[in-house]
Amino acid sequence: MSGRVVNEFQMKEIAGGDISSVPSSRRHHSGRFPYIHKLGKPPKQNLLKEITTAARETFFSDDPFRSFKDQPNSKKFMLAVQAVFPIFDWARDYSLAKFKGDLIAGLTIASLCIPQDIGYAKLAYLPAQNGLYSSFVPPLVYAFMGSSRDIAIGPVAVVSLLLGDLLQAEIDPTNLIPYRRLAFTATFFAGLTQLALGFFRLGFLIEFLSHAAIVGFMGGAAITIALQQLKGLLGIKKNFTKKTDIVSVLRSVFNSAHHGWNWQTIVIGVAFLAFLLVAKHIGKRNKKYFWVPAIAPMITVVVSTFCVYITRADKDGVQIVSHIDKGINPPSANELFLSGEYVGKAFRIGVVAGIVALTEAIAIGRTFAAMKDYQINGNKEMVALGTMNIVGSLTSCYVATGSFSRSAVNYMAGCQTAVSNIVMAGVVFLTLELITPLFKYTPNAILASIIIAAVVNLLDYEAAILIWKIDKFDFVACMGAFFGVVFISVEIGLLIAVSLSLAKILLQVTRPRTAVLGKLPRTSVYRNTLQYPEARQIPGVLIIRVDSAIYFSNSNYIKERILRWLTEEEERVDECNLPKIQHLIVEMSPVTDIDTSGIHALEELYRNLQKREIQLALANPGTVVMDKLYESEFADEIGESNIFLSVGDAIHTFAPKTNIPEEP
Numbered sequence: 001m002s003g004r005v006v007n008e009f010q011m012k013e014i015a016g017g018d019i020s021s022v023p024s025s026r027r028h029h030s031g032r033f034p035y036i037h038k039l040g041k042p043p044k045q046n047l048l049k050e051i052t053t054a055a056r057e058t059f060f061s062d063d064p065f066r067s068f069k070d071q072p073n074s075k076k077f078m079l080a081v082q083a084v085f086p087i088f089d090w091a092r093d094y095s096l097a098k099f100k101g102d103l104i105a106g107l108t109i110a111s112l113c114i115p116q117d118i119g120y121a122k123l124a125y126l127p128a129q130n131g132l133y134s135s136f137v138p139p140l141v142y143a144f145m146g147s148s149r150d151i152a153i154g155p156v157a158v159v160s161l162l163l164g165d166l167l168q169a170e171i172d173p174t175n176l177i178p179y180r181r182l183a184f185t186a187t188f189f190a191g192l193t194q195l196a197l198g199f200f201r202l203g204f205l206i207e208f209l210s211h212a213a214i215v216g217f218m219g220g221a222a223i224t225i226a227l228q229q230l231k232g233l234l235g236i237k238k239n240f241t242k243k244t245d246i247v248s249v250l251r252s253v254f255n256s257a258h259h260g261w262n263w264q265t266i267v268i269g270v271a272f273l274a275f276l277l278v279a280k281h282i283g284k285r286n287k288k289y290f291w292v293p294a295i296a297p298m299i300t301v302v303v304s305t306f307c308v309y310i311t312r313a314d315k316d317g318v319q320i321v322s323h324i325d326k327g328i329n330p331p332s333a334n335e336l337f338l339s340g341e342y343v344g345k346a347f348r349i350g351v352v353a354g355i356v357a358l359t360e361a362i363a364i365g366r367t368f369a370a371m372k373d374y375q376i377n378g379n380k381e382m383v384a385l386g387t388m389n390i391v392g393s394l395t396s397c398y399v400a401t402g403s404f405s406r407s408a409v410n411y412m413a414g415c416q417t418a419v420s421n422i423v424m425a426g427v428v429f430l431t432l433e434l435i436t437p438l439f440k441y442t443p444n445a446i447l448a449s450i451i452i453a454a455v456v457n458l459l460d461y462e463a464a465i466l467i468w469k470i471d472k473f474d475f476v477a478c479m480g481a482f483f484g485v486v487f488i489s490v491e492i493g494l495l496i497a498v499s500l501s502l503a504k505i506l507l508q509v510t511r512p513r514t515a516v517l518g519k520l521p522r523t524s525v526y527r528n529t530l531q532y533p534e535a536r537q538i539p540g541v542l543i544i545r546v547d548s549a550i551y552f553s554n555s556n557y558i559k560e561r562i563l564r565w566l567t568e569e570e571e572r573v574d575e576c577n578l579p580k581i582q583h584l585i586v587e588m589s590p591v592t593d594i595d596t597s598g599i600h601a602l603e604e605l606y607r608n609l610q611k612r613e614i615q616l617a618l619a620n621p622g623t624v625v626m627d628k629l630y631e632s633e634f635a636d637e638i639g640e641s642n643i644f645l646s647v648g649d650a651i652h653t654f655a656p657k658t659n660i661p662e663e664p
Contacts, residue, residue: 085145086144086146086147087143087145101416102420105409105410108409109413109424111294112294112297112406113428116403117428119451120156122232124164125164128324128439130396130398133392133397135153136429138391138392139152139154140421141391142418142421143418143419144418145387146380146418149416149417150365150411151365152406152409153421154406154424157455158217159401162221163183165489170342184397185336185337186350186398187399188336188350189349190353191392194357194382197386198380198384199383201379203362209355210474212467212477213481214497216464216478216482219459219461220481220484220486221458223459224246226455231253232269232319235264235317236252236256238260239252239255244489245486246487262318264316266445268313268445269443269446272304273453276300277453279296280453280456296453305441305446309441319444319445320440321439322440325436326432329395330395330396331396336393350399354399357400358382358401361381361402362381368407481497511557512548513547513548516530516569517535519537526647526648538651540580540582540655541651542569543647544584546558546590549598550598550601552595552598555600556597559601559604562586563605582615583654584614585644585650587619587620591625592625593625599634606637617644618643619644620645620647621643626643
């Protein structure tokens with residue numbers, strides 16, 4: 001039967017020939033009967049099947065075992081190997097053309113990573129060689145296990161700063177041997193955390209750190225890192241604070257102004273910092289010159305080292321690197337704290353550093369994967385990153401992850417696969433074996449300049465402005481994380497970032513939006529009257545839409561908010577002499593789920609409305625909600641005739657005269 005109404009003869013057929021069996025409330029004037037769609041009752045679900053489905057959607061939403069279906073055992077074994085080591089999948093189609101792109105990209109990022117690694121190691125209060133070690137072993141492991149083609153692996157500024165800040169709070173960095181042992185143990189636990197999150201498919205947990213909080217945290221870390229480099233840039237030798245907040249650092253800088261600054265160091269540092277920033281600007285203005293900012297750090301290291309060597313500026317107070325151990329990574333498995341007082345501290349530091357490193361790597365991987373239109377598997381990435389850090393902790397490395405600056409250079413240099421990481425690791429290997437003694441005369445001011453130039457892009461003010469325009473609460477989270485890092489400490493800033501992200505989730509869950517709906521003229525569409533002022537409310541009917549699942553955390557609020565809407569509407573009706581509210585329709589299409597507290601709240605709402613002589617009706621509840629409404633017998637309590645497929649059907653029943661289409 002098509003159309004919006006049927007005639008009296010058809011109505012008799014619907015009623016089995018007896019028109020008296022049709023509720024009078026459903027009869028339209030002039031003998032017409034509105035066509036009401038029957039809301040389907042969901043079939044009874046098996047409890048075990050429901051639990052299995054929920055678990056699959058939570059932990060295996062990407063259906064990782066799909067490729068194993070209907071495959072022989074020999075094929076399944078190869079698929080399993082490829083799942084763990086993706087290199088065995090894409091290597092079959094590898095070609096010389098791809099290698100050329102990877103070779104150029106690998107050489108380019110190597111020229112960038114070597115000076116950065118030396119500087120980042122100093123941020124973590126570790127010897128320079130540990131930074132280079134961390135760009136040798138971890139990238140090799142990632143190349144075999146990672147699914148991103150573009151991520152460049154190695155130490156990064158934010159994680160180095162965070163790790164150094166947390167480690168030096170437990171052990172004085174001048175006590176080098178136990179400090180290094182704590183760093184390696186923390187790296188082991190960071191990798192274990194990442195591996196566990198990926199193996200148990202808990203990657204969704206890192207999504208609780210919102211984009212806005214990350215922007216604020218990264219921006220604050222950039223300011224903090226840059227301020228920390230003032231020691232090297234100004235040539236301050238002693239009495240420099242180990243605190244990271246802006247007040248302590250600036251006080252330390254100005255207190256040493258009269259006797260601690262070295263003018264030769266300042267000239268070298270500022271001159272090469274200007275060069276690096278100009279090179280970065282050139283690369284940003286014209287993408288064809290991406291290699292200019294990529295090789296600029298190595299150029300500054302070579303030129304400044306040569307200048308210091310021939311002028312012996314180190315004898316005039318210019319601080320230099322002095323010594324970097326030659327040779328590749330020595331084993332460090334026997335150095336881990338696996339018992340004693342430091343195990344708990346290493347675990348806490350490792351979990352924090354591992355999650356921050358993981359968040360940065362996943363964000364970078366997804367960004368470049370979207371640009372090249374391919375997919376990365378978040379859980380596989382976590383397993384790869386965790387494995388490489390566990391192996392790294394056994395080979396004198398500290399926490400490594402994806403670097404945005406190097407990954408961007410890798411992308412623009414034309415990398416094709418993770419082989420670019422292997423090329424980079426090869427160059428670092430040659431550096432460790434052959435040329436580390438040449439870094440002896442590299443000025444610390446140059447390393448400071450390289451780090452400052454590298455972290456400039458972390459201060460993303462454009463993103464902060466966009467966040468302000470889109471969501472004011474997100475902006476509060478962003479600024480809270482930023483000021484927490486800048487004025488207190490890195491770990492407090494991170495805590496604020498996580499806390500505000502969780503606070504937003506709780507606020508949205510406990511205080512969901514509700515809206516009064518009205519009918520748009522000359523349509524059968526019902527929309528929010530605040531968004532569409534022309535939408536007309538139906539006399540005698542109040543339509544409320546609930547824009548959230550109804551759980552124990554928000555059920556009372558939703559009930560009270562609906563009653564408050566009703567009270568406000570009744571006051572408006574009295575003032576304007578409009579028909580009294582007789583029906584309240586709750587539009588439930590956005591309600592994805594409901595629990596026992598939600599059912600209880602609906603029952604209380606129903607009883608409250610009965611006292612006011614107002615009929616409650618529900619419109620378009622979903623399958624899960626319908627199933628629970630029937631199981632709780634609430635559907636029987638309000639009557640199946642008061643549960644409708646749509647708001648339009650409910651209005652056809654309760655207020656048919658108001659639904660005569662308006663003349664254009």
